[in-house]
Amino acid sequence: MHEETVYDALTAAHGDEARWAFGTGFDDPLAGVDTTIPEGVDPADLGGYCLMLGDDALVLSQRLTEWVTRAPELEEEVAMANIALDLLGQARLLLSRAGSAGVLGRSRERAGPGVPDEDALAYFRDAAEFRCSALVTAPDGDFAHALVRLLVASTWRLALAVRLRGSRDPVLAAIAAKAVPELTYHRDHAARWVLRLGDGTALSHRRAQDAADAVWPRTEGLFTATDVERRLAGAGVGVDPAELRDEVRDVLTRVLARAGLLLPPWPADAPPRGRAGEHGPELAPLLDRLQVVARAHPGGTW
Amino acid sequence: MSGRTLRRSARATAPSLDPRSVAETVVDPELPVLTLADLGVLRDVRREDDGTVVVEITPTYSGCPAMGVMRADLVHALHEAGFDRTDVRTVLSPAWTTDWITAEGRRKLAQAGIAPPGPAPERAPGPVPLELGPSRRSAACPLCGSADTEEVSEFGATACTALRRCRQCQEPFEHVKEL
Numbered sequence: 032m033h034e035e036t037v038y039d040a041l042t043a044a045h046g047d048e049a050r051w052a053f054g055t056g057f058d059d060p061l062a063g064v065d066t067t068i069p070e071g072v073d074p075a076d077l078g079g080y081c082l083m084l085g086d087d088a089l090v091l092s093q094r095l096t097e098w099v100t101r102a103p104e105l106e107e108e109v110a111m112a113n114i115a116l117d118l119l120g121q122a123r124l125l126l127s128r129a130g131s132a133g134v135l136g137r138s139r140e141r142a143g144p145g146v147p148d149e150d151a152l153a154y155f156r157d158a159a160e161f162r163c164s165a166l167v168t169a170p171d172g173d174f175a176h177a178l179v180r181l182l183v184a185s186t187w188r189l190a191l192a193v194r195l196r197g198s199r200d201p202v203l204a205a206i207a208a209k210a211v212p213e214l215t216y217h218r219d220h221a222a223r224w225v226l227r228l229g230d231g232t233a234l235s236h237r238r239a240q241d242a243a244d245a246v247w248p249r250t251e252g253l254f255t256a257t258d259v260e261r262r263l264a265g266a267g268v269g270v271d272p273a274e275l276r277d278e279v280r281d282v283l284t285r286v287l288a289r290a291g292l293l294l295p296p297w298p299a300d301a302p303p304r305g306r307a308g309e310h311g312p313e314l315a316p317l318l319d320r321l322q323v324v325a326r327a328h329p330g331g332t333w
Numbered sequence: 334m335s336g337r338t339l340r341r342s343a344r345a346t347a348p349s350l351d352p353r354s355v356a357e358t359v360v361d362p363e364l365p366v367l368t369l370a371d372l373g374v375l376r377d378v379r380r381e382d383d384g385t386v387v388v389e390i391t392p393t394y395s396g397c398p399a400m401g402v403m404r405a406d407l408v409h410a411l412h413e414a415g416f417d418r419t420d421v422r423t424v425l426s427p428a429w430t431t432d433w434i435t436a437e438g439r440r441k442l443a444q445a446g447i448a449p450p451g452p453a454p455e456r457a458p459g460p461v462p463l464e465l466g467p468s469r470r471s472a473a474c475p476l477c478g479s480a481d482t483e484e485v486s487e488f489g490a491t492a493c494t495a496l497r498r499c500r501q502c503q504e505p506f507e508h509v510k511e512l
Contacts, residue, residue, distance in 0.1 A: 060400065063389070063422020106496065110488035117492065120396025124425075189461060205425035209395050211461065212428075212454075212512050219464045220487055226465060282463055289465060 059147055060123045061202070066131035069199050072268055077200060078134025079162070079259045080269050082152070083306055084191075085125030086163035089153060090314070091184055092118035093321050094171060103174055110220060114181070117213040124206045126152040136160060145330045154325035158314045164305040166249045168314045175228050175235070175242040182221035183246055186282045187253055189214040190275040199267040222286045229290025240292050247295035252303030254279075352386040353378040355414040359406045362399040363491050366445040369403060373433025376424055385418040386411055391429045393512075394492040431493075431512050448472035448497065448508040472508045474499035484508075
């Protein structure tokens with residue numbers, strides 16, 4: 032094939048359309064994986080659980096992506112995009128797992144035929160159908176907020192993933208095992224930034240403290256199990272988040288102490304409202320930006 | 334990008350090659366100096382009784398955006414070699430580690446100016462210890478060989494690389510970070 036111009040070469044039909052852009056090459060991230068539901072597990076519970084964990088990853092990924100072109104230095108922008116990409120990958124796997132368990136709600140009919148489960152779930156649910164925690168939906172504003180929130184979110188998620196490696200659902204166990212080294216990089220990266228900001232100038236210290244004071248109340252509900260989590264923990268498939276409390280608080284307490292920051296009070300345990308679809312007004316505009324293209328052109332590829 | 338790196342062979346009427354040797358020629362779309370086999374991403378190639386070639390690949394990172402391209406490149410290369418029935422499957426477990434990059438892969442990386450990874454951190458069953466100090470990773474400069482290098486950023490242009498700089502020859506370089 033000898034095309035005259037670069038443009039001709041790009042537009043010529045080669046019969047392998049996936050070659051050009053990653054945008055057209057996306058396919059099922061669980062292709063070929065055995066997605067049988069383990070015996071004795073309610074598929075609705077497993078799917079609902081994967082939605083919670085997948086939505087946390089998807090929404091935090093989107094918040095991190097908002098820093099691209101806005102981070103204070105280029106290297107940090109690249110880091111935030113990388114971390115966002117890892118989380119997006121985790122979200123794809125988890126949303127696909129939710130889809131394979133049949134938990135699609137009305138997203139399936141809204142998306143129409145030909146749209147993969149993960150995309151139907153990501154692009155065709157409204158805010159009230161999302162199951163993410165209040166921790167990940169919070170808008171950033173300040174750079175210090177982004178790093179303190181990333182520290183808290185990745186510490187919680189890492190503690191969970193370490194335990195989920197032993198899940199009786201082999202798919203969930205494999206997704207978790209893959210996530211552990213990634214989340215370790217995220218947590219340690221965020222922790223070093225919190226040290227740098229907390230132990231930096233008077234200004235950076237004040238902004239890091241403000242960030243911690245804003246993020247801490249958002250951990251309300253993170254350590255309270257929903258009915259789904261309680262049942263799945265009993266079945267050896269999920270983890271009761273109360274089990275994570277001591278480890279997460281210990282890590283965060285140590286980082287803040289080293290950073291010279293005051294540990295804000297821990298909120299009392301409360302029902303996790305985000306897991307029930309109750310979110311602050313900040314989630315809807317985030318989803319608008321995330322979903323606008325997919326909704327305007329359902330089934331579109333580029 | 335990736336399409337151009339495929340080995341184009343004249344299409345045979347009947348496959349004469351071993352499907353494994355065909356799959357082993359397919360290169361990574363993001364690090365085209367390496368084949369998927371060098372990278373340790375190609376986990377298995379086998380022929381079923383009905384003639385279908387089953388290929389198993391594993392993602393490097395959860396968010397690896399190149400999986401779809403790898404899949405298409407594998408199918409394409411096998412078709413070109415006369416294998417019409419292919420089934421490329423994803424395997425997630427055990428999770429990929431940089432320890433699976435072959436000696437040949439490491440040599441090619443270094444030759445391309447990318448520092449190969451050291452041994453991956455041990456995967457212990459319990460909580461992951463917090464690492465607050467500067468990263469303890471080290472890498473010799475792939476250009477001048479000096480061990481006197483520093484990490485500029487833990488995150489580079491692709492998910493699997495960090496950015497480093499050589500204090501000796503002053504050149505920046507990429508380092509495939511241990512995973």
